[in-house]
Amino acid sequence: MIPNSLLQVDSPALLVDRGRMLENIHAMAQTMKGQGVDLRPHFKTSKMIEVAQLQLGAGAVGLTCSTWAEASALIDSGCDDIFWANSTATATKARLAAAANRRATVAVGLDSPELGSLLSEAALREGSTVPVLLEIDTGLRRTGIFPEEAGRVADAIGALPGIELIGVYMHEGQLASLKTSRDKIRLEGRKAAAVLVGVAADLGKRGHNMSRVSVGSTPGWDSAPLVDGVTEARPGTYVFFDANQVRLSSTEVNNCALTVLSSVVSCHHPGQATVDAGTKAMSSDRSNRDDSLGLPIDIRTQQPLEATFRRAYEEHGIIEGPITESLSVADRVRIIPNHACGVVNMWSEVHVVDGDDVTEIWKTVGRH
Numbered sequence: 001m002i003p004n005s006l007l008q009v010d011s012p013a014l015l016v017d018r019g020r021m022l023e024n025i026h027a028m029a030q031t032m033k034g035q036g037v038d039l040r041p042h043f044k045t046s047k048m049i050e051v052a053q054l055q056l057g058a059g060a061v062g063l064t065c066s067t068w069a070e071a072s073a074l075i076d077s078g079c080d081d082i083f084w085a086n087s088t089a090t091a092t093k094a095r096l097a098a099a100a101n102r103r104a105t106v107a108v109g110l111d112s113p114e115l116g117s118l119l120s121e122a123a124l125r126e127g128s129t130v131p132v133l134l135e136i137d138t139g140l141r142r143t144g145i146f147p148e149e150a151g152r153v154a155d156a157i158g159a160l161p162g163i164e165l166i167g168v169y170m171h172e173g174q175l176a177s178l179k180t181s182r183d184k185i186r187l188e189g190r191k192a193a194a195v196l197v198g199v200a201a202d203l204g205k206r207g208h209n210m211s212r213v214s215v216g217s218t219p220g221w222d223s224a225p226l227v228d229g230v231t232e233a234r235p236g237t238y239v240f241f242d243a244n245q246v247r248l249s250s251t252e253v254n255n256c257a258l259t260v261l262s263s264v265v266s267c268h269h270p271g272q273a274t275v276d277a278g279t280k281a282m283s284s285d286r287s288n289r290d291d292s293l294g295l296p297i298d299i300r301t302q303q304p305l306e307a308t309f310r311r312a313y314e315e316h317g318i319i320e321g322p323i324t325e326s327l328s329v330a331d332r333v334r335i336i337p338n339h340a341c342g343v344v345n346m347w348s349e350v351h352v353v354d355g356d357d358v359t360e361i362w363k364t365v366g367r368h
Contacts, residue, residue: 003351003358006299011263011332012281014347016362017302018354020257021239028221028238029058037225040064040083040235045341046352047364049077051239062105064216064234068096070366071106080104083133085169085216085234087115087143091122098122098130098162107131107212109169111145113156116163120358123162130163133212136199138192139174149197154208167212167231168203170196175219175248176288182249189223197229214354219248242340243295244288253304259297259334260343261351262317269337275323275333278312282335283342293317295336300356302334309335 001359003009032039041055042064052063052074062081065071071084080103087110100106104151109130111118132238137144143226145153148167158165160303172192178185193215202209215224216234218241221320222310241251262277282294294309296319307321319333327333337343344350345367 001169002361004127005358006101006261006332006353006356009261009351011261012246013261014281014332014343014350015259015261016240016350016352017259018352019358023206024239024241024257025054025058025364026256028235029055029060029223030288032098032225032233033059035226037109038232040148040232040234041239041259042066042085042234043070043074043366045218045236045251045344047366048345048362049073049365050360050362052077052079055239061232064236065366068093069368071100072096073365075100075104078314083107083109083169083214083234084169085109087111087135088119089115091118094118094122095126095167097149098126098128101128101130102126102295105131107133107166109133109135110157111135111151111153113160116157116160120160120162128162131166132157132163133167133169133214134165134203134332136168136170136196137213138170138172138195139188140171142171142173143215143365144170147199150203151206154203155206166195166209167214168200168210169212169214169234170226171217172217172220175217176244178248179289182252183305183314185219185248186223189217189220190227192220193224193227193230197227198278200229217318219250221250226228237340240340243336243338244285246336247287247289253297253302256336258340258343259302260294261299262333262335264329264331265316265334267324267329271324272310272320272339273327274368275317275319275335277317278315280314281343282309282312282317282337283339284312285339285342287338292338294338296323297336299334304335326342
């Protein structure tokens with residue numbers, strides 16, 4: 001049964017502000033449309049089919065995913081254009097990707113001939129062709145090949161049967177860790193995209209299909225996709241935004257659509273209040289600026305409180321600051337999580353709210 005109002009929602013609970021979410025969806029769609037760049041949002045942020053459908057309805061060309069569970073849920077929902085932006089480094093994942101391409105277009109990211117061979121063998125067994133994008137490391141130092149190695153690797157992958165190289169991609173995740181001005185973050189995003197575009201141009205000269213030059217991150221939404229030669233953007237967090245994006249000046253608090261509803265359970269210690277939202281509700285992702293665990297906001301105005309979510313245990317969170325002097329047991333506090341993707345993955349359902357009204361409950365899918 002769906003509660004009628006927030007007052008009836010037990011805590012802790014995960015909330016999505018429908019109005020703010022829709023504004024985020026349409027704003028990003030319009031930005032990329034104006035730039036002539038395809039939008040392929042990352043599904044790992046929302047993990048909700050309802051959100052994916054809203055993004056597709058607003059003009060997204062398809063969805064990006066991280067796991068087979070996410071890809072499978074999207075295919076079952078009717079989405080037929082997916083980028084699995086995570087290497088299928090096992091025979092099982094390669095088989096699933098190859099089989100999926102008999103039901104939908106599921107492109108796969110990879111960064112080595114070895115991964116290409118796994119996919120090639122699976123595709124030949126399944127009788128399908130798997131589109132692939134070559135991942136380029138433009139500074140994150142996680143996965144992806146160095147730009148100077150791209151030609152050799154692309155040639156090897158391009159020679160494999162059953163797979164088709166269709167472009168290159170990057171994840172400019174290093175922007176999230178930069179402790180500098182927004183202008184400098186934008187500059188680094190443009191630099192990373194310029195490297196990717198350069199690699200695509202070189203590979204095109206070698207005869208490879210470079211129809212997709214794909215960038216992907218919310219910290220880089222207003223920089224990397226705006227570089228000439230980029231054809232696709234894959235931001236994910238933008239649909240809800242989060243406290244880390246606020247600190248990076250990627251957005252403002254008023255655009256944050258995802259919050260955790262909590263209740264004060266103890267006020268015995270001076271200068272602090274304990275709430276019922278701990279790491280199981282918030283995740284353990286720390287702030288990219290001040291080492292806090294989230295941004296406490298007023299339950300009604302949704303504006304920041306004079307408080308810091310300093311530490312957490314499994315079921316308890318510790319809020320410190322002047323606001324704690326006015327908090328009492330059973331008072332409600334909403335908290336903007338640091339990292340929306342990690343928090344959504346911890347919940348099986350989400351309350352969709354419009355002001356103080358609860359309008360729907362959405363289920364999450366593809367969780368680990």
